[in-house]
Amino acid sequence: MGSADNTMTDGGRGLGASMTGLWRRLVRGREEAREPVPRGEVLPARSWRRIDDLFKAAAGDYDGEARARERMGQLLAFYLAAGDDDRRAFLGRLEADYGPAEVEVRRAIEAYMTAAGSAERARAEGRLAASLESPRQRILRQFNLLPNGVHALVDLRADLLRLGVDACPGLDQDLLRLFVNWFDAGFLELQRVGWESPASLLEKLIRYEAVHEIKSWSDLRNRLDSDRRCYAFFHGRMPAEPLIFVEVALVRDIADKVQTLLDESQPTLDPEAATTAIFYSISNAQAGLRGVSMGEFLIKRVVQQLLQEFPRLRTFATLSPVPGFNRWLDKRLAEPVYVERIPVDVRKLLDGTGKSGVAAVLDCVGAEISGSQPPSAALQAWLKAECTYYLAREKSGRHPLDPVGRFHFSNGASLGRVNWLGDVSARGLRQSCGLMVNYLYKLKDIESNHQAYAREGTLALAFDVERQLEAAVEARKEPRAGRAPRARKARAES
Incomplete structure (x- = not known):
């Protein structure tokens, strides 16, 4: 029994010594990584050579969890200690040097296109999928071995978006693919x-x-x-x-x-x-x-x-904001044809401010909030109708231009009401002249609304909102007398 105890103790010492040595190397590696890169200073060339070596090893064949964790710890230490210029360079290396192998992708595409039969096509699909998985993805996945690695990658992508994603589209897409899976x-x-x-x-x-x-x-x-x-x-x-x-x-x-x-x-x-x-x-x-x-x-x-x-x-x-309404309205108010079709009472109010564009609208709304001008039913009706038109008719492709509206419509909500002076904070006035909207989540309609939006881009609107939309559409129609002369002119020119 004593012999067995000694054997187990010696084995424990050996394992402990091994783990201690690994831990020391890991800590020493992190300290060495940090030493030449005080926050905000530029990395020296020798440090970049070390980073390149770590990247190549991480992109290569898997050689064990302990080694991979040590490498990723050092890479993360480099990154966290770096300033924005070196972070850009770090991200740029991942973008430029570790994308998919173009030759392998082309071969896989050709094999897929010429595959005969379902079995051969299935194998070709697998090879194509494997060829599209970049060495960069292998590097990124290994951050998951660190206790804070997932959080570090989320912050890294935040840096990428802040510093300019256009320079690293491949890296951004690789990170997004990982996160869609990890944050399901x-x-x-x-x-x-x-x-x-x-x-x-x-x-x-x-x-x-x-x-x-x-x-x-x-x-x-x-x-x-x-x-x-x-x-x-x-x-x-x-x-x-x-x-x-x-x-x-x-x-x-x-x-x-x-x-x-x-x-x-x-x-x-x-x-x-x-x-x-x-x-x-x-x-x-x-x-x-x-x-x-x-x-x-x-x-x-x-x-x-x-x-x-x-x-x-x-x-x-x-009770939702309408973040893009003022920007859209300001562009419309710069169009003479649009201004001509604003109701006369509203146009008089806007002209009376001595300002142009959305600044004139904000002046009128501000006067109503402060009580220096009596409430204007015409201004309220016009603005609510225009906001409804913006939400329901202005699109980016098949989707609503307004990001909040896009989110809720795609979720199966209906637009229930546009609210006058719903948010009179500086931000609310700056975004949407104080308007806010109610999107309704009617449990029995959510799925059918979502399906109608997904298939046809159909937006669910409450009855009062539809009436406001009709008013906005009607205001955009050309006067009957104004259409004929243009038609005659067009025929004459032809």
């Missing part, structure tokens, strides 16, 4: 964030909120009160980092003004008495995950969660 909805965990959550997480909510700025801790506490909910998606490899989160207000009616929802002086509603859930802010927390679809799954999972907790809920709606 099945791997995401929905968690409620409350006032009792860790302070570090609450601080991140304040930092990542992208729609309605959280101005103070009391503002945050109000958003996490008993008649409010905040839910976020988390990933197992980034457990302390929210990926995307949504803020919800439990109310009795569909909200039309965000300042009312955010007003800390408003009484707290018994959530059991709520019949409506208003999604008033959805924020992507990780810039590096842009293009990875998570919002649609988040809303649907939150609806399920809310129904379990509050079965009396009947209505699910958003």
Whole structure:
């Protein structure tokens, strides 16, 4: 027995010594990697030679997890210590030197095109797929071996987007393909964030909120009160980092003004008495995950969660911004033909400001908010109709031009209402003259709306919104007297 004990002890010492040596090499490698690259300084040539060696080894045949982890630790240490210029060079090396082998891709394509029979074609498909997997992807996947490797890659792509993705389209696509798989909805965990959550997480909510700025801790506490909910998606490899989160207000009616929802002086509603859930802010927390679809799954999972907790809920709606409306309107107001078709009462108001473009509209809206001018029903009706036209008719390809509208329509929502002075903050006025909209998530219609949008680009509109759209379309028709002269002129010229 004693002999066996000694053998096990000696074996343990050998294993321990081996692991200790590996750990020392790993730490020493990271220290050596960091030493020549103080933050923001340019890497010397010898450091780039070392990075190139690490890249080549990582792109080559797999030689074991321990070695791969050591390499990736050193590469990450180099990257984290570098300034923007060297980060660009680091990313540029991955782009230029580790893409798919063009010769192999061409051969695989030819083999696929000439394959005879289903079995040969299946084998050719496999070879083509393998040829398209770049050495760069092999390098990127190995970051997954590091405890913080997934988070590091998400941050790396955020750098890529910030520094200019145009220079590295291949790298961007490789990262996006990895993230679409790694951050599939099945791997995401929905968690409620409350006032009792860790302070570090609450601080991140304040930092990542992208729609309605959280101005103070009391503002945050109000958003996490008993008649409010905040839910976020988390990933197992980034457990302390929210990926995307949504803020919800439990109310009795569909909200039309965000300042009312955010007003800390408003009484707290018994959530059991709520019949409506208003999604008033959805924020992507990780810039590096842009293009990875998570919002649609988040809303649907939150609806399920809310129904379990509050079965009396009947209505699910958003109170959403219209971020591109002012830019679009400003371009239209620069077109003389468009200006001629603005209702006379509205045109008089705009001319009276002495300003042009959307600045004149903002002046009129601001005067109404301050009370220096009486409310104008004509201005309100015109702006709401134009906003409806922008959301329902202005497209980029088959999709709505407005990014928020595109998201909700593709999700199966319908456009329920355009709200006058829904957001009178500086940002709300700057984006959409203070207009906000309600998208409705009617549970019985979500799937059919989604299918109609996916197949034909059809947008679901409520009855009142359709009437506003008709008014906007009618205003764009040429006067009958104005069409004939042009027709006669065209015939004369022909």
